[in-house]
Amino acid sequence: MVNLIKEIPISMRGVIRSQQLDPTDRRILLALDEDPRAPTMVLAQRLGLARGTVQSRIERMTASGVLRANSTRVDPEGLGRGVLAEVSAELDQSHINEAVAALGGIPEVLECLAPAGDTDLLIRVVATSPDDLYRVSEEIRLCPGIRRTSTRMILRTVIPYRTTALLGADDGGGAAPSSAPPKRRRT
Amino acid sequence: MVNLIKEIPISMRGVIRSQQLDPTDRRILLALDEDPRAPTMVLAQRLGLARGTVQSRIERMTASGVLRANSTRVDPEGLGRGVLAEVSAELDQSHINEAVAALGGIPEVLECLAPAGDTDLLIRVVATSPDDLYRVSEEIRLCPGIRRTSTRMILRTVIPYRTTALLGADDGGGAAPSSAPPKRRRT
DNA sequence: GGTAGAGTGGTCAATCTGATCAAAGAAATT
DNA sequence: AATTTCTTTGATCAGATTGACCACTCTACC
Numbered sequence: 001m002v003n004l005i006k007e008i009p010i011s012m013r014g015v016i017r018s019q020q021l022d023p024t025d026r027r028i029l030l031a032l033d034e035d036p037r038a039p040t041m042v043l044a045q046r047l048g049l050a051r052g053t054v055q056s057r058i059e060r061m062t063a064s065g066v067l068r069a070n071s072t073r074v075d076p077e078g079l080g081r082g083v084l085a086e087v088s089a090e091l092d093q094s095h096i097n098e099a100v101a102a103l104g105g106i107p108e109v110l111e112c113l114a115p116a117g118d119t120d121l122l123i124r125v126v127a128t129s130p131d132d133l134y135r136v137s138e139e140i141r142l143c144p145g146i147r148r149t150s151t152r153m154i155l156r157t158v159i160p161y162r163t164t165a166l167l168g169a170d171d172g173g174g175a176a177p178s179s180a181p182p183k184r185r186r187t
Numbered sequence: 188m189v190n191l192i193k194e195i196p197i198s199m200r201g202v203i204r205s206q207q208l209d210p211t212d213r214r215i216l217l218a219l220d221e222d223p224r225a226p227t228m229v230l231a232q233r234l235g236l237a238r239g240t241v242q243s244r245i246e247r248m249t250a251s252g253v254l255r256a257n258s259t260r261v262d263p264e265g266l267g268r269g270v271l272a273e274v275s276a277e278l279d280q281s282h283i284n285e286a287v288a289a290l291g292g293i294p295e296v297l298e299c300l301a302p303a304g305d306t307d308l309l310i311r312v313v314a315t316s317p318d319d320l321y322r323v324s325e326e327i328r329l330c331p332g333i334r335r336t337s338t339r340m341i342l343r344t345v346i347p348y349r350t351t352a353l354l355g356a357d358d359g360g361g362a363a364p365s366s367a368p369p370k371r372r373r374t
Numbered sequence: 375g376g377t378a379g380a381g382t383g384g385t386c387a388a389t390c391t392g393a394t395c396a397a398a399g400a401a402a403t404t
Numbered sequence: 405a406a407t408t409t410c411t412t413t414g415a416t417c418a419g420a421t422t423g424a425c426c427a428c429t430c431t432a433c434c
Contacts, residue, residue, distance in 0.1 A: 021265045029258050036257035037224055037245070039391090039421055050382045055423080058224070066265035070223035071216050071350045073260065078208045078253035079353050086302065086309070104346050107353050112346035115273065115339045122273070122341075126353070156301040158287055158308065163258045165294035166266050166313070226422090228390055237413045242392080 019064035024049070026167045028057055033164065036070075081108065081126035083133050084154040087140055088119040095145025102143035108136045119150075206251035211236070213354045215244055220351065223257075268295065268313035270320050271341040274327055275306040282332025289330035295323045306337075 021029070031043050040058065044051040061067055076084070091099050103109050103123060111124040123140060127133035130153065137151045208216070218230050227245065231238040248254055263271070278286050290296050290310060298311040310327060314320035317340065324338045 019265055020267060021261070026266075029261060032257045036249075041421055051421095052383085053381055056380085062223075064265075066262050067260040068262060068348065069351065070219045070260065071354055072348050073254040073257065074208070074216060074350045074354065075253050075255060076350065076353060078206055078251075079213075079350075079356075080207060081353065084300075100345055107356050109346065109352075110350065111344070111348040113271070113341045114343040114345050115341050117339050121345065124348070153303045154300045154309075155303050157298070158301050159291050159296065159299035161255065161259055161298040161311070163261045163263065163266075163297065164256065165296075166263060166268065167258055167261065169266075169294050226390055238391095239414085240412055243411085 019061070019066045021061070021066065021167075024053070025057055025061060028054060029061075030164065030167055076110070076126040080128050083127040083129060084157070085125050085127065085133055085137070086152045086154065087121075087123040087125055087137055088150045088152070089121040089123060089140065089146050090148040091120040092145045092147045097145075099143050099145030102145070103140065106136070106139055106143075109140070206248070206253045208248070208253065208354075211240070212244055212248060215241060216248075217351065217354050263297070263313040267315050270314040270316060271344070272312050272314065272320050272324075273339045273341065274308075274310040274312055274324055275337045275339070276308040276310060276327065276333050277335040278307040279332045279334045284332075286330050286332030289332070290327065293323070293326055293330075296327070 027047055028043065031046055032038065040051055040054045043049075044054045047054065076082075089099075099121075100112070103112055103121075106125075108125045108127060109123055110126060113122045113124075114120065115122055125133070125136050125140070127136050133151065133153060137149060140146060141149045214234055215230065218233055219225065227238055227241045230236075231241045234241065263269075276286075286308075287299070290299055290308075293312075295312045295314060296310055297313060300309045300311075301307065302309055312320070312323050312327070314323045320338065320340060324336060327333060328336045
């Protein structure tokens with residue numbers, strides 16, 4: 001087991017994000033779900049906002065990094081990668097950077113997370129077939145710094161990735177959570 | 188343990204997708220990473236394609252379901268959900284549909300996968316804090332049909348979700364994998 | 375009260391759009 | 405190989421939209 005927090009310098013999660021989405025941003029994002037390329041004029045009319053507001057909000061969100069690349073919307077199945085799997089990996093402490101760099105060089109590696117607990121990395125991968133998954137898993141296992149891997153194939157996506165419930169959460173403003181414990185009223 | 192393949196009717200993965208992205212689609216998607224709302228005129232010029240082609244390709248991809256909702260691009264951290272975790276859950280076979288429906292009703296549940304192996308569901312969740320994560324995990328645990336859960340907090344995103352390597356893979360056409368075993372040449 | 379930032383509505387020339395068309399090219403079928 | 409079907413291309417047009425700019429208003433903060 002290794003401590004990845006200090007050892008891995010490259011991280012999106014470790015970057016302090018200055019932008020929090022306010023209700024207007026979120027309304028805009030929900031509207032963009034209908035048509036991600038809708039003209040700002042149309043969005044403004046639909047949302048009852050000034051056109052300049054919609055424009056500047058979209059620009060700001062785009063510039064701030066709070067939105068991932070558009071290509072993250074692509075279903076890997078559309079690229080012939082119908083098999084999804086999660087690979088757990090234990091790392092060798094002296095080759096952490098090489099391991100991560102090597103993993104980043106494998107196209108089928110979609111994402112790589114460092115969890116608390118009994119494994120060092122959780123790697124989300126895709127493949128064209130179970131046999132191809134074996135190949136990808138081997139490729140991962142042979143990365144420098146990878147000591148041990150375990151592959152778990154995903155049989156079904158029961159609830160596809162979604163954020164609309166978070167965006168639509170009625171929580172009054174900024175980043176306050178909608179599902180926080182209710183405030184106690186004085187009685 | 189339960190067999191989720193037959194029991195869960197609602198699934199995106201189970202739907203047969205007719206659209207496979209060809210090299211032109213993929214070039215367009217890579218160009219859209221620079222600016223997801225770039226005018227088709229500009230994209231066409233950059234890609235050396237007719238404007239009508241870009242337009243019809245984007246329309247086709249949009250209509251086919253091969254792209255997820257735009258809101259999936261949102262980093263939950265921008266919504267105050269800075270804590271990410273994976274919850275493993277074992278299900279009670281007689282309440283599977285209720286379990287899934289209940290999970291779908293929890294805004295912090297981003298995604299729900301059914302893996303092969305020793306657990307029934309892998310649930311990706313977010314929360315505002317570790318304490319909030321405890322609350323979310325409890326909410327999940329109390330869903331009908333959930334028999335046992337285990338929560339693993341993600342400490343760091345080592346490689347953020349990305350598909351560009353798959354899109355940019357030089358594999359000649361359609362959905363053929365670029366990292367498939369090389370064809371044996373006759374010698 | 376003063377200041378800074380955000381939102382509003384308006385303006386303008388340039389750019390873009392959706393829709394349509396005919397022709398050419400590419401792919402699929404017979 | 406010939407035929408059919410599909411896709412791409414380039415062109416056209418009136419209307420829509422854009423980026424940039426402006427003055428004004430509103431809101432939040434000091």
